[in-house]
Amino acid sequence: MDRSQTKVLIEEVIKDLKQNNEFLEMDDLEERNKTLESAGEILKTTDKIIKSYIRVSRDGGKIERIPAYRVQHNNISGFYKGGIRFSEDVDESEVENLAILMTLKNALHGLPFGGAKGGVDINPRDYTDRELNLISKKYVQRFALNLGPTQDIPAPDLGTNERIIDWMVGEYKTIHPGQAYSGSFTGKSVENNGAKGRREATGIGTFLSYFYLLNEWFPEKRKDSEIRNEARSSQWETLEKLHTKFNEADPVDVAVQGFGNVGGVAALEAYNNAAAKHRVAAVSDQFVTLRHPEGLNVEKLLSYTRKHNRLPDTREQLQEYKIEAEVKAAKDILTMDVDVMIFAAVEDQVTKENMKDIQADVLVEGANAPVSVEADLYLQEQGKIIIPDILANAGGVHVSYLEWKQSRVTEMYSKEEILEEMGAQMRSTLKQVFGEYFLSSEHTMRFTCYSIALRRLTSLLYKHGKLF
Numbered sequence: 001m002d003r004s005q006t007k008v009l010i011e012e013v014i015k016d017l018k019q020n021n022e023f024l025e026m027d028d029l030e031e032r033n034k035t036l037e038s039a040g041e042i043l044k045t046t047d048k049i050i051k052s053y054i055r056v057s058r059d060g061g062k063i064e065r066i067p068a069y070r071v072q073h074n075n076i077s078g079f080y081k082g083g084i085r086f087s088e089d090v091d092e093s094e095v096e097n098l099a100i101l102m103t104l105k106n107a108l109h110g111l112p113f114g115g116a117k118g119g120v121d122i123n124p125r126d127y128t129d130r131e132l133n134l135i136s137k138k139y140v141q142r143f144a145l146n147l148g149p150t151q152d153i154p155a156p157d158l159g160t161n162e163r164i165i166d167w168m169v170g171e172y173k174t175i176h177p178g179q180a181y182s183g184s185f186t187g188k189s190v191e192n193n194g195a196k197g198r199r200e201a202t203g204i205g206t207f208l209s210y211f212y213l214l215n216e217w218f219p220e221k222r223k224d225s226e227i228r229n230e231a232r233s234s235q236w237e238t239l240e241k242l243h244t245k246f247n248e249a250d251p252v253d254v255a256v257q258g259f260g261n262v263g264g265v266a267a268l269e270a271y272n273n274a275a276a277k278h279r280v281a282a283v284s285d286q287f288v289t290l291r292h293p294e295g296l297n298v299e300k301l302l303s304y305t306r307k308h309n310r311l312p313d314t315r316e317q318l319q320e321y322k323i324e325a326e327v328k329a330a331k332d333i334l335t336m337d338v339d340v341m342i343f344a345a346v347e348d349q350v351t352k353e354n355m356k357d358i359q360a361d362v363l364v365e366g367a368n369a370p371v372s373v374e375a376d377l378y379l380q381e382q383g384k385i386i387i388p389d390i391l392a393n394a395g396g397v398h399v400s401y402l403e404w405k406q407s408r409v410t411e412m413y414s415k416e417e418i419l420e421e422m423g424a425q426m427r428s429t430l431k432q433v434f435g436e437y438f439l440s441s442e443h444t445m446r447f448t449c450y451s452i453a454l455r456r457l458t459s460l461l462y463k464h465g466k467l468f
């Protein structure tokens with residue numbers, strides 16, 4: 001789902017809100033329409049796009065100038081917040097799209113942050129530690145004026161991690177001596193005032209978004225057939241089928257695309273789930289898919305990946321860790337016959353080109369924007385359930401909020417407190433979205449999420465007097 005699709009969806013939701021007279025009640029209908037259109041215009045455009053070039057001297061002596069971005073989409077609901085990614089696919093359009101998604105995600109979950117995103121156009125695997133350290137420090141130097149605990153607070157994303165964030169905080173501190181620096185970034189290591197559980201939070205929250213639906217929300221609602229929404233009857237059937245499956249001790253088959261920070265943890269959540277049996281039938285990274293119809297040993301795969309920074313893909317590598325798996329091409333995972341597909345890699349994985357080949361019943365977007373708008377609608381018509389990114393992958397930003405808050409009160413929360421708070425906050429948003437989607441909405445779950453987020457953002461813009 002790219003930037004133009006995100007903007008079109010914002011426009012469609014604003015149109016829909018015009019028909020919903022319970023929202024933003026006003027006597028003058030023309031005035032109300034103008035107010036809503038004005039909110040749409042603000043949210044379809046971006047506050048600030050900063051592009052710069054980072055100069056790096058490579059270990060071999062060569063000098064490179066690398067494009068780097070910070071995009072601040074909107075801060076009506078709080079300080080700008082969003083990750084920094086290191087990836088060869090980074091460009092202005094991608095970073096802007098991800099910044100818009102952050103504004104919507106924070107608004108949907110009621111977090112006191114706006115939306116931003118950063119990116120550096122490199123493949124981090126091609127750079128040495130010294131070069132990555134230099135790039136991280138220069139990123140902070142370039143964008144220093146725009147970052148800070150009460151301005152714009154970055155975090156890790158694709159291709160970055162707590163080590164890179166620690167380097168960035170170190171540089172921020174050097175540039176701003178004597179100033180509060182701990183809240184300037186989240187996703188720091190625990191030793192460097194990071195929050196316990198931040199690394200695992202997005203993966204745990206992603207799995208929770210699916211498991212809460214099947215194991216908590218659905219069992220409670222299925223007793224009352226009166227409340228069902230006809231438009232969602234095939235989705236109810238899908239839930240019924242899956243629920244029966246794991247209640248009869250027949251494991252639910254899960255596939256996870258991407259085996260990094262988000263995917264590795266989501267796979268482990270499925271593997272260790274105590275409440276219902278899951279089988280992790282396939283996992284993939286950018287190089288390979290590993291499959292085992294009786295279930296992969298996720299713990300062994302994680303120990304291999306921790307050491308080698310990628311999944312094993314030769315017979316010798318698999319044997320060294322006693323891993324049983326069939327080796328397939330990276331893309332093969334998308335069309336496998338499983339019940340649940342968790343996306344935890346990159347954008348645009350399911351589009352009109354391959355949507356007809358998707359077999360999973362539930363698609364969970366741990367990654368940002370893996371399913372296009374056309375595919376989302378088509379798959380919904382096939383009775384499938386698509387849990388969208390801004391709903392599913394917010395565990396990380398929930399914990400980032402606690403990390404930022406902890407830096408202001410100088411009090412450390414325990415890992416249990418953090419994950420319990422994150423789970424409670426996620427459940428509350430999940431309950432609201434599932435309630436609207438399954439019981440009354442005629443749209444996709446993504447549309448429902450955008451609608452809740454845009455209602456909050458529009459109300460705030462209105463109350464701040466920005467819509468005249």
Ligand code: NAD
Binds near residue numbers: 159258284330367396
């Ligand atoms: P990561 O760098 O730790 O892991 C990414 C994984 O995806 C790796 O296994 C990598 O091999 C694989 N991958 C990369 N490019 C690929 C490609 N072209 N095709 C298939 N696989 C590919 O990244 P992460 O932090 O786990 O982030 C994964 C996704 O989750 C991203 O879309 C990111 O924006 C989103 N996300 C991350 C967080 C977070 O807290 N880290 C929060 C919200 C959303």
